[in-house]
Amino acid sequence: MNLKIFSPKDFPAYLPKLNSLYDDLFAGGKGFRSKLVQMVSNPLGLPSETQQLLCQTIEFVHNASLLHDDLIDRSQLRRGKPAAWAKYTPEYAVLAGDYLLARVMVNLSSFGNIKLVQFTSETISDLLEGEWLQDSVVGDFFVSLEQLDRIHNLKTASLFKWCLRAPFMAAGNNDVELHRTLDEMGTILGQLFQRSDDLLDYDIRNDEGKAILGDLKSGYLNSFGAFVTRNMNRAQIDQMVKSSDLNEYYQCFAGGEKEFQEYVAKFDAVNEKMIQLYDHHLVQLEAKIQKPELVKSLKPLTEILYWRRKPKA
Amino acid sequence: MSTMNLDSPEETVTFEIVEKSSIKRPSVFSTFFALIKFQNLFLILLPLFYVLVKNYVDNRFRDPGTCMIASLGMLFIFAALNIRNDVNDHMSGYDRVNITHTAKPINKGWITADSASNISWILTMIATLIAVPVMYRQPEEARVIAVVTVLIFAGRLLSKNSYKNQRWGEVIFFILAGPGVISGYQVALGAGVDTEGLAFGVLWAWGIQFLVHLNNFSHILTSSQAGIKNTMTNAGFDKAKKILIGWWCAFIVLWVLYHYFYASTFWSYLTTAILIFWSIPTFIKISETSSPLGSDLAEAKQVGYRTFLLMCVLIVIEFYWYLGNKNDWFI
Numbered sequence: 001m002n003l004k005i006f007s008p009k010d011f012p013a014y015l016p017k018l019n020s021l022y023d024d025l026f027a028g029g030k031g032f033r034s035k036l037v038q039m040v041s042n043p044l045g046l047p048s049e050t051q052q053l054l055c056q057t058i059e060f061v062h063n064a065s066l067l068h069d070d071l072i073d074r075s076q077l078r079r080g081k082p083a084a085w086a087k088y089t090p091e092y093a094v095l096a097g098d099y100l101l102a103r104v105m106v107n108l109s110s111f112g113n114i115k116l117v118q119f120t121s122e123t124i125s126d127l128l129e130g131e132w133l134q135d136s137v138v139g140d141f142f143v144s145l146e147q148l149d150r151i152h153n154l155k156t157a158s159l160f161k162w163c164l165r166a167p168f169m170a171a172g173n174n175d176v177e178l179h180r181t182l183d184e185m186g187t188i189l190g191q192l193f194q195r196s197d198d199l200l201d202y203d204i205r206n207d208e209g210k211a212i213l214g215d216l217k218s219g220y221l222n223s224f225g226a227f228v229t230r231n232m233n234r235a236q237i238d239q240m241v242k243s244s245d246l247n248e249y250y251q252c253f254a255g256g257e258k259e260f261q262e263y264v265a266k267f268d269a270v271n272e273k274m275i276q277l278y279d280h281h282l283v284q285l286e287a288k289i290q291k292p293e294l295v296k297s298l299k300p301l302t303e304i305l306y307w308r309r310k311p312k313a
Numbered sequence: 314m315s316t317m318n319l320d321s322p323e324e325t326v327t328f329e330i331v332e333k334s335s336i337k338r339p340s341v342f343s344t345f346f347a348l349i350k351f352q353n354l355f356l357i358l359l360p361l362f363y364v365l366v367k368n369y370v371d372n373r374f375r376d377p378g379t380c381m382i383a384s385l386g387m388l389f390i391f392a393a394l395n396i397r398n399d400v401n402d403h404m405s406g407y408d409r410v411n412i413t414h415t416a417k418p419i420n421k422g423w424i425t426a427d428s429a430s431n432i433s434w435i436l437t438m439i440a441t442l443i444a445v446p447v448m449y450r451q452p453e454e455a456r457v458i459a460v461v462t463v464l465i466f467a468g469r470l471l472s473k474n475s476y477k478n479q480r481w482g483e484v485i486f487f488i489l490a491g492p493g494v495i496s497g498y499q500v501a502l503g504a505g506v507d508t509e510g511l512a513f514g515v516l517w518a519w520g521i522q523f524l525v526h527l528n529n530f531s532h533i534l535t536s537s538q539a540g541i542k543n544t545m546t547n548a549g550f551d552k553a554k555k556i557l558i559g560w561w562c563a564f565i566v567l568w569v570l571y572h573y574f575y576a577s578t579f580w581s582y583l584t585t586a587i588l589i590f591w592s593i594p595t596f597i598k599i600s601e602t603s604s605p606l607g608s609d610l611a612e613a614k615q616v617g618y619r620t621f622l623l624m625c626v627l628i629v630i631e632f633y634w635y636l637g638n639k640n641d642w643f644i
Binding site: 151 | 534535603604605606607608609
């Protein structure tokens with residue numbers, strides 16, 4: 001599926017560097033969100049053109065946020081390549097992000113589903129609020145997990161909610177109860193994805209080779225960090241902030257690495273409860289929509305997103 | 314339990330079902346003290362101390378017995394209103410949105426909302442019974458009670474959540490917490506309402522309202538998302554900080570005015586200087602708060618609360634001095 005071009009007016013060739021910037025941006029992504037949209041759209045029998053529009057929408061919104069996010073964080077690399085702002089100038093990165101969001105509105109409004117347009121606009125708004133709030137807590141090493149959950153609900157979970165709900169909206173199913181369940185499932189998936197991503201920072205299930213303690217060094221206490229610091233005193237937190245590698249980080253705990261691993265196990269146990277809740281919502285969903293194939297395909301998502309392993313066959 | 318979308322069509326509340334036996338409950342006394350917010354009792358006891366000392370010094374200590382009975386009634390109505398407030402916060406979902414470190418017995422499952430509501434009614438009835446002999450001994454008290462009752466019910470009718478979270482509710486709360494309490498004590502003591510007492514009532518209410526604003530400020534994001542209206546959410550994060558600082562500055566001005574008219578020069582200068590000195594960290598902390606969500610908010614609340622407590626300590630020392638002077642304790 002060509003996500004880049006939905007309308008012939010997408011990405012005019014006369015704009016310098018525009019197409020090469022987008023080619024770079026879309027080349028390395030896994031396209032997980034668009035796959036999720038397809039996963040929901042297929043059992044609903046949505047036409048392929050509608051599916052393409054939905055997939056493009058979510059990938060454009062996601063990539064727009066990456067373009068802006070990399071510039072805000074001054075991240076030099078994105079998916080192993082130079083970030084757009086570093087390669088093409090910050091000005092082009094900002095404009096390219098804005099342009100993606102504008103194309104989303106142009107293409108989506110032409111579809112004629114006002115509820116979907118409104119929902120997408122709210123999702124973008126939530127995403128930006130989340131980014132804004134996250135930026136405001138940089139340097140705050142006493143932020144609580146509950147507070148970070150609120151940020152992640154806006155920043156990360158909003159897109160997962162969209163992936164689950166938008167295909168139903170496009171199919172004309174606006175049942176309030178159904179969307180409430182989907183919303184809750186999207187929240188859980190987003191939180192799990194974010195928490196798993198935050199664990200990579202501590203080299204837990206880090207098969208992607210993400211930079212170790214990157215968040216902490218940027219002054220951002222992520223969800224696992226907040227989970228751990230709940231029981232730390234000020235001196236321990238000060239020591240933790242100064243850690244330059246994992247060995248130094250382990251020294252913040254009285255029991256060293258062993259105690260750190262115990263925290264990881266406790267964190268996993270907390271998230272396992274969230275997974276149980278997700279499974280509970282799946283049962284509710286099946287009762288509401290009578291589409292066992294959809295429920296079956298959504299079931300392994302927690303395995304993929306949190307545990308980062310392929311689901312058992 | 315938690316919710317992130319209170320008052321929206323998609324509101325979802327997540328419950329965790331646990332074994333009843335796994336809920337750790339403190340003792341009945343601890344639950345009761347948490348329910349009536351025992352730690353906040355000083356908010357009505359300090360005005361009582363003020364009224365007793367002021368009228369003793371002014372030789373208007375006419376009916377201490379009735380005043381003591383009225384104070385007992387005040388304790389019961391204070392406890393009843395605090396419990397009612399918690400019940401309303403629970404029913405509206407406010408306590409699920411604005412999570413605080415203060416123990417909330419209903420939210421924690423120590424007591425059901427229904428039982429708490431019943432306790433609140435019982436305490437209200439006891440307070441009403443206590444009011445009867447007070448009104449018999451001091452008929453003027455009936456007027457004060459009537460005004461206060463009307464204001465409480467008006468506040469309930471106006472409010473959606475609890476009336477400290479509505480703009481008009483804030484005005485009602487202001488009148489009740491300051492001039493209302495002072496007038497009640499004054500009349501019960503047989504001293505009648507006077508301008509000095511009312512001036513102190515305004516000063517006191519201004520201070521308490523600062524605490525209310527500070528508390529609302531610490532929940533500004535979650536309250537705004539839940540559509541809760543109060544001065545802080547209406548102002549927004551940046552303006553709210555200015556309002557808080559301005560509010561406490563105005564408090565200091567009121568403090569100076571009160572002391573200029575009704576206190577000795579020595580205490581005016583001394584307490585004002587200490588108060589200003591202690592207020593500086595509060596101003597700095599509030600103005601430096603950079604996020605509507607992080608730990609800064611809790612710290613700002615703590616610093617502001619400490620400044621308020623210091624102000625209370627200053628009042629106690631100052632009035633203890635007046636009391637001692639009257640009885641020649643310091644000679």
